[in-house]
Amino acid sequence: MRTYYFDTKDGVPVRDRIGLEFASAAAAITHSKQMASRIRSENPSGDVDRHVVVIDESGEEIHREAIYPA
Numbered sequence: 001m002r003t004y005y006f007d008t009k010d011g012v013p014v015r016d017r018i019g020l021e022f023a024s025a026a027a028a029i030t031h032s033k034q035m036a037s038r039i040r041s042e043n044p045s046g047d048v049d050r051h052v053v054v055i056d057e058s059g060e061e062i063h064r065e066a067i068y069p070a
Contacts, residue, residue, distance in 0.1 A: 003057050004028035006035060008067075010050035025062050028054050032065040039067050 001021040006028075008014045022028040032052040040046070046068045054063040 004031075004062075005055040006032060007053045007055060008039075008050065009053050010047045013053075016055075025054075025056065028056075029063045029065075032063055036065045036067045 001023055002025075003019040003021050004025070005016040005019040007016050020028075020031065022031065032054045035052045039052075048066070048068050048070050050067045052065045052067060053061055054065075056062050
């Protein structure tokens with residue numbers, strides 16, 4: 001299991017300092033899609049520049065999921 005971090009960014013990043021463990025990057029990316037969907041359902045309108053960014057243990061960005069797709 002590897003730890004992945006889920007930052008939110010819309011110009012100013014909100015850092016995830018705890019992270020979650022997943023068996024694969026694909027599972028972490030799926031989680032980011034679920035996070036974006038949950039945020040969108042809780043607040044239906046928002047900045048199109050807002051994203052959930054998946055960061056792996058080495059600090060590399062592996063995926064960027066738009067919360068409010070254009």
